[in-house]
Amino acid sequence: MKRREFIKVSGLLGASAAVSPTLLLGGCASQPLPGTGAVSVTPTVCDMCFWKCAGHVYREDGKLWKVEGNDADLHSGGRLCTRGTGGPGVYLDPDRLRKPLMRVTVNGRQTFQEVSWEEALDHIAAKMQAIAETAGPERLVMLSHGAGARHFRHLLRAYGSDSRAEPSFAQCRGPRDVGFRLTVGESVGSPERTDMANAECIVLLGSHIGENLHNAQVQTLAQAINRDATLITVDPRFSVPAGKSKYWLPIKPGTDMALLLSWMHVIISEELYDSDYVERYTIGFEQLAAHVRDYTPEWVYLETGIKPEVIRKTAREMANAAPATVVHPGRHASWYGDDAQRSRAIAILNVLLGSWNRKGGFYIPEWVNLPEYPLPAYPEPKAGTADAYPGKWPFASSGVTNGVIDASIGDDAFFKGWLVYGTNLPQTVPAVEEKLKAAANSLELVVVVETMPSEMTGYADVILPECTYLERYDDLRNSPERHPSLALRMPAFEPQYDSKPGWWMAKQLGHRLGLDAYFPWQDYAEKLDWQLNQVGSSLEEMQRIGVKNFPRKRPLYFRDGQRVRFRTPSGKIELYSQQLADQGFDPMPVYTPPEPVPKGFYRLNYGRMPAHTFGKTTNNPLLFQLAPENQLWVNPLVASGFTHSWFSGASWNRSGLFVVLPKVCAGIRP
Numbered sequence: 318m319k320r321r322e323f324i325k326v327s328g329l330l331g332a333s334a335a336v337s338p339t340l341l342l343g344g345c346a347s348q349p350l351p352g353t354g355a356v357s358v359t360p361t362v363c364d365m366c367f368w369k370c371a372g373h374v375y376r377e378d379g380k381l382w383k384v385e386g387n388d389a390d391l392h393s394g395g396r397l398c399t400r401g402t403g404g405p406g407v408y409l410d411p412d413r414l415r416k417p418l419m420r421v422t423v424n425g426r427q428t429f430q431e432v433s434w435e436e437a438l439d440h441i442a443a444k445m446q447a448i449a450e451t452a453g454p455e456r457l458v459m460l461s462h463g464a465g466a467r468h469f470r471h472l473l474r475a476y477g478s479d480s481r482a483e484p485s486f487a488q489c490r491g492p493r494d495v496g497f498r499l500t501v502g503e504s505v506g507s508p509e510r511t512d513m514a515n516a517e518c519i520v521l522l523g524s525h526i527g528e529n530l531h532n533a534q535v536q537t538l539a540q541a542i543n544r545d546a547t548l549i550t551v552d553p554r555f556s557v558p559a560g561k562s563k564y565w566l567p568i569k570p571g572t573d574m575a576l577l578l579s580w581m582h583v584i585i586s587e588e589l590y591d592s593d594y595v596e597r598y599t600i601g602f603e604q605l606a607a608h609v610r611d612y613t614p615e616w617v618y619l620e621t622g623i624k625p626e627v628i629r630k631t632a633r634e635m636a637n638a639a640p641a642t643v644v645h646p647g648r649h650a651s652w653y654g655d656d657a658q659r660s661r662a663i664a665i666l667n668v669l670l671g672s673w674n675r676k677g678g679f680y681i682p683e684w685v686n687l688p689e690y691p692l693p694a695y696p697e698p699k700a701g702t703a704d705a706y707p708g709k710w711p712f713a714s715s716g717v718t719n720g721v722i723d724a725s726i727g728d729d730a731f732f733k734g735w736l737v738y739g740t741n742l743p744q745t746v747p748a749v750e751e752k753l754k755a756a757a758n759s760l761e762l763v764v765v766v767e768t769m770p771s772e773m774t775g776y777a778d779v780i781l782p783e784c785t786y787l788e789r790y791d792d793l794r795n796s797p798e799r800h801p802s803l804a805l806r807m808p809a810f811e812p813q814y815d816s817k818p819g820w821w822m823a824k825q826l827g828h829r830l831g832l833d834a835y836f837p838w839q840d841y842a843e844k845l846d847w848q849l850n851q852v853g854s855s856l857e858e859m860q861r862i863g864v865k866n867f868p869r870k871r872p873l874y875f876r877d878g879q880r881v882r883f884r885t886p887s888g889k890i891e892l893y894s895q896q897l898a899d900q901g902f903d904p905m906p907v908y909t910p911p912e913p914v915p916k917g918f919y920r921l922n923y924g925r926m927p928a929h930t931f932g933k934t935t936n937n938p939l940l941f942q943l944a945p946e947n948q949l950w951v952n953p954l955v956a957s958g959f960t961h962s963w964f965s966g967a968s969w970n971r972s973g974l975f976v977v978l979p980k981v982c983a984g985i986r987p
């Protein structure tokens with residue numbers, strides 16, 4: 318079937334009537350807790366966002382009671398955020414996908430039909446086999462978000478494809494990581510390696526920590542504020558951190574690059590930079606000094622609206638606290654198209670302050686050297702993801718979703734099949750609807766693995782209902798952090814309905830594709846236990862403690878005068894980037910004024926809500942109760958005459974994001 322009609326799954330399932338959150342929690346709100354029943358505890362790793370906090374699931378008489386943070390965990394510091402605490406809502410959600418669904422045509426109309434797991438998996442495996450034989454396995458691409466995707470990546474690599482993309486790369490932190498990698502040779506990672514716990518000055522650009530609840534990050538920012546660290550917030554909106562700041566810089570949207578270059582101008586012209594650090598570790602300082610010479614605070618004031626004396630004062634504050642100064646790299650870094658360069662400017666500013674890998678700036682993360690389970694080597698794919706869009710995005714370190722979608726349209730398209738895991742593309746990639754329809758009409762196979770119906774499930778041939786994170790094993794969490802640690806996600810409950818864990822689906826598909834050698838475990842617990850045994854632990858131990866911390870092997874920061882080889886072509890921090898120059902890009906970050914906005918239109922800034930993770934949580938009854946609508950901030954003058962139909966789009970209510978109209982509208986210049 319090639320012409321795929323969009324099918325709304327919720328309509329087919331007969332969406333349940335609104336269910337009270339207190340009913341969902343088994344009436345616990347009317348029963349004082351802890352109750353009289355037997356309480357049991359199971360470790361988990363939260364799946365409500367990418368921060369992956371470790372916690373404990375509490376059950377009373379076998380029924381879900383609550384989820385709390387694990388005290389031994391650096392990601393959570395023993396506390397879960399609003400969304401993590403509301404995690405039980407996804408387990409109890411009556412709208413969950415319950416059985417495999419397959420697209421069929423009934424009376425000339427396409428619809429989904431419930432099928433058995435055998436039927437669904439047989440169909441997918443047959444299609445995968447056909448794609449491998451006619452086009453090559455690398456023509457099946459995975460589009461994903463979330464830790465559970467690893468099971469399917471393993472399956473695809475065993476099958477012969479390493480084609481994959483995550484919207485969270487190009488749409489979120491990809492430009493940031495590219496900018497840092499081009500400059501210091503590595504990314505800031507996730508969780509970000511900022512040492513805010515020891516910082517004396519913190520600079521936030523368009524980053525509203527405290528409204529985005531990236532758990533330990535919020536806690537370390539709060540600690541810094543309690544220590545009277547200087548907080549400088551650059552944001553057109555008076556955000557939560559702006560309210561805690563010594564300096565709030567309500568910048569005109571899209572002019573952050575000019576401010577960053579002007580800060581560098583002040584720091585270099587007043588000789589406030591860390592000359593020893595710059596001399597020891599960098600190349601290109603002379604070019605940088607010449608490049609920022611013209612970005613005087615007076616000139617930049619005209620672009621940004623930030624007064625020259627404020628630019629100078631804040632630059633001096635940063636330098637006074639250096640190297641214990643963090644110019645925060647941010648997270649959702651895709652703004653105006655010059656994002657990798659803006660991130661490079663942030664990296665360079667941190668380098669001038671000598672804060673990269675220095676106490677109070679950035680730390681050097683470590684993770685556990687965890688052996689992989691012994692399996693046959695993966696076959697070498699004949700093509701990689703970037704071969705689908707040759708010449709585009711040469712510095713992208715991961716697949717670019719827009720490129721994958723473009724390369725999936727038409728009969729001669731590069732990609733023939735999609736495996737979509739945990740990502741809702743219509744709500745994730747801006748203005749992609751028409752292209753998605755075109756791709757859906759071109760592809761041989763679209764499989765969606767999800768816990769909930771979404772816009773993306775409407776494009777699927779087959780929908781595989783995954784059980785929630787409270788009902789399954791996944792791989793051990795082994796994130797780069799202040800010290801190495803492992804955390805276990807395990808089932809606290811049997812999967813509800815006919816949902817299954819991702820590892821089971823991957824194994825079943827592997828079996829049908831003749832790939833049993835890659836899936837020797839009967840239960841994923843076997844694989845985890847083997848890995849844990851290699852590092853002196855066991856599944857039994859992790860089931861008790863949930864998080865195991867390991868000692869560091871190297872210092873947390875650079876030692877004084879330490880010799881370092883950075884992972885750049887020159888082995889130095891590259892203030893001037895020959896790599897960029899060689900590819901025809903600006904070797905230095907250059908400010909380009911944002912395009913003016915047509916009369917009657919306004920710039921839209923947006924960000925996160927504390928109670929939601931994008932659109933992923935909007936159906937969660939517990940979180941929906943807390944935040945049923947997005948907030949729209951709009952300047953009162955604009956609001957008083959605000960009748961423009963531009964804002965009547967329904968998607969605002971579903972995105973899980975707040976939207977902001979900044980005070981300074983485009984076209985108005987001082």
Ligand code: SF4
Pocket residue numbers: 363364365366367368369370393396397398399400401402530531532
């Ligand atoms: Fe869960 Fe909140 Fe931690 Fe994200 S930050 S993993 S939602 S507790």
